[in-house]
Amino acid sequence: MNYIDLSCPAELFRTAMPTEEIPAATLTLFNLSDRVIASVEVLLRLLDEDGGETERLAYRGRALNGRPHSTFLLTAPCAPSEELHSIDVVIEKVWFADNEVWRREPGKSIAYISNALPVSPALTKLKYAAGETAVGYPVEQEGLWLCVCGRPNPEDAEFCARCGRQKEMIFSRFSPEAVEAQVNMRERQLDLNSRSMREDTIRLQRIREEEYQQKKSRQGTRIRILIAMAASVALCAGTFFGLSPWLRLLSGREALATGNPAGAKETFLLLGDYGNAKEMITECDWQIALETADSGNDAETMAKASALLRAIPGKPEAIDKANETDLLRARMLLEQGDWQGAQEALLLLPEDYEGKGELEQKAGMAQAAALKDEEKYEEARTIFLSLGEYPGAREQASDCLYKPAQKKMEQGDWDGVIEILSGIPDYLNSREITLECHYHKAEGLLEAGDRDGASREFLLAGDWSDAKERCKALTYEQADEYYAAGDIKTAQSLFASIPDYMDSNDRDRECRYALASAAAESREFTLALELLQNIPDDYKKTGSIRAQATYEKAKVATRREEWTEAAELLGSLDRQSLRRQYRDIENLYLQACEKAGINPYPETPAPPEADGAAETPETAPETTPAPAEPEQPAAEPMDTPAPDPFLVTEDEQQ
Known part of the structure; x- marks a missing residue:
């Protein structure tokens, strides 16, 4: 069972x-969105052979420049x-170039069963129909559907997030x-094409045989003249042999032994069922x-010999x-460039005959090359x-x-190209043409x-x-x-998304400041702090807004009893300068540290000694006790408005 968000x-x-040469895990990620991914935080669980966890690591990759619908690497x-x-x-967080952030929520993961097919004839057929990226048949499961490329998608999604194909068309x-x-x-x-080629070959063979018979008939005419001249002599011998079948059988055997099988066959045919004729x-x-x-020494003679032998x-x-x-x-015909004749010859051989497979592949290459020359690219590619x-x-x-892409390029069909x-991003200059x-x-x-x-684009x-x-x-214009x-x-x-272009950095800072101010007013303090990153405190009222957001976020952490986070937040502030504005800041900090x-x-440095003399109980400074919780006096005018205790914010809901 697999799980996916x-x-x-x-x-x-x-x-x-990781290896000794590269002591790092190299992750290949795919950007499913339409925006550039700038940073990704992942959680790595190192597993042993039995699947047990040996170590857990969290890492955030920065400056990744993951382009939309493209792969990128994280090391x-x-x-x-x-x-x-x-x-x-496990992907925990994703930062986009526009400072938007996606966070993983464990409750949103959904279970599914992979539709990947093993290496088999079924997978080969599917790749023929759907392309090289196909891994399995599309299937619907509870809450989602799996594309032919293997990507799970929400059940209401009309297009695959990975390959972009339409759900209705896929199924x-x-x-x-x-x-x-x-x-x-x-x-x-293909069978019809092959049958047509076979019929053409048989028809040509029949024509050649007829021409051969005509030539042989002309030769026979001359031979018959000579036979007629010897008819009188043969008449006597024929009379003798007609009276003696045993002598005919003996004569046929002698003709066969002396290398005249054709004459011997004629003699044996006259004997019918006599002896072992x-x-x-x-x-x-x-x-x-x-x-x-x-x-x-030619294909025609060898074809005739094959027919006689069979x-x-x-x-x-x-x-x-x-x-x-x-x-x-078949080998001779291939050398002569006649792949159709070679295929016809190979059809007569058993499937497992030694050498047949290699010649079939050569003939297939020649056939596909011929189709390609005729610009029948789809049939040739198959x-x-x-x-x-x-x-x-x-x-x-x-x-x-x-080749078809080049033609579409000449026609200006950019989407078609x-x-x-x-499907062939690494072939020749396909990448440059696509760009x-x-x-x-x-x-x-x-x-x-x-x-x-x-x-x-x-x-x-x-x-x-x-x-x-x-x-x-x-x-920039938009x-x-x-x-x-x-x-x-x-x-x-x-x-x-366009850093260092003209005054885009200043405009980005100005916009983030405005958004952070609005977020602080609506008590979205986490968002305000994220927006104020890399903005100096002396920019407008950045320091005041950052201090307010940090203080208020620390108070939320104390209500959740997340003491370490609260102590770190309050410890990052200049509490001495903020005591007048936030009267309980020191007590909150001490409480968080204690918890x-x-x-x-x-x-805190040790107090200096007076004139190098050792301190005595009379001269030692008195230990200052921790300040007690002060009574809350009436609120004085402040630069930052007092928070509404009944307002539930985004930070408090987390």
């Missing part, structure tokens, strides 16, 4: 174990050991029945076929010789993929996608007035041309408009 914007693809320091067998990874096209129908249809098509006819056929096979009944060695002849014929690991097959299969090349298509698509969207879409264009600068310029319209939050996220078992004044 469907709200998590990042997904773990794989985990590389977590982790020492290798002999006990370490596997690593379980209609990639179910076991639909995939089987697609494969059967393809096999029927039938057995001798079979022997004559064997000798004739064997002579034809051994003397054949027609001999009750002689296993004839079938073995026919198989050997057809294998040689054959290339069916050849598995045959040298060059996978590269040619990739090229069957690359991006879709096709997504160029995103760039041209962005230009088209910009001309159509869709600045949001253009900005997104410029971002996906990466380093192509001036895509980064144009993306930043569009983002952020300025949102700011002018009063949408400070959206403006801040946009300014934060948490922390020394409240760890660095």
Whole structure:
């Protein structure tokens, strides 16, 4: 059983174990969102061979630059050991470039059963129908559905978060029945093509045989003239042999022994069932076929020899010789470039015949290459993929996608090119072409007035041309408009996504300050402190807001009895300067330290000695007792309004 938080914007693809050379676990993550991921915090559980936990580590990776719908790496320091067998990874927090934060909530995890298929013919068929990223048939489970790519999605989601395909299309096209129908249809098509080629080959063979018979008939005419001249002589001999079948049988055997199997066969045919004439006819056929096979130096003669050998009944060695002849014929035809003839010859061989598989693959490569030259890329790619690991097959299969993508590139079909090349991102310059298509698509969207879409496409264009600068310029322009319209939050996220561009850093700080002020007024102190990160205290009233948020957050921690957190928060403040504004701050700090078992004044120096003399009980300073809880006087005017004790805030709900 597996568990997943469907709200998590990042997904773990794989985990590389630490080694002596690289003492760190390398995590490959996938950004499922439309925003850039800047930082990720993960929890690593180091497991032994039995699945027992040996160590637990928390690590936050920064400056990750995880682009939308792309993979990125996070390297977590982790020492290798002999006990370490596997690593379980849980994503705890995700920070976006616009300072939005996603946090994992354990209660939101949902159980599911993986739909991944083992390596099998079923998986091969599914990859043919759905692409190389397919891992299993789509299935619906309680509360979610699993895509053909293996990604769990909420039950009400219409599109897969990983591959982006539509749910309705996935379940209609990639179910076991639909995939089987697609494969059967393809096999029927290939079978029809193969049958048509076989019929063409047989027809050509018949024409050649007829021409051969005509030539032989002409030769026979000349021979018959000579026979007529010797008819008188043969008449006497024929009369003699007609009266003596035994002498005919003896004459046939002598002709066979002297290397004239054709003449011997004619003699044995005249004898009918006399003696062992039938057995001798079979022997004559064997000798004739064997002579034809051994003397054949072209595919046509070898095909004739194979037919003669396979027609001999009750002689296993004839079938073995026919198989050997057809294998040689297929090899000869392949060398001549006739892959159809080679396939026809190979069909006559048993499935497990030695050498047949290699020649079938060569013929398949030649057939696929011919289809590719005819620009029948889909049919050619299917054959290339069916050849598995045959040298060059996978590269040619990739090229069957690359060539159509080049044509769509010439036609300006940017989406078509991006879709096709997504299946071969590492082939030749597919990555660069994809970036160029995103760039041209962005230009088209910009001309159509869709600045949001253009900005997104410029971002996906990466380093192509001036895509980064144009993306930043569009983002800055949109952020300025949102700011002018009063949408400070959206403006801040946009300014934060283009750091160091023009005055974006100053504008981002200005927006975060405004948002932090509003958060502090609505008592969302955690949010206020996060927004004020990296803003100096002397910027406007940042110091006052940070002090108020820290103080109020510490009070919430004391009500929850989270004493360590409260002590750390109050210890980070200049309590001496804040005593007048927050009269109970020192008592709260002492209380938190006492409950948490922390020394409240760890660095308090010892009082100096007077004139180097040792202190006496009379001169030793009196120990100042801890201040008692003061009575609450009437509230004095303060810069920060007094908090409403009946207001329940976001921090207090956590």
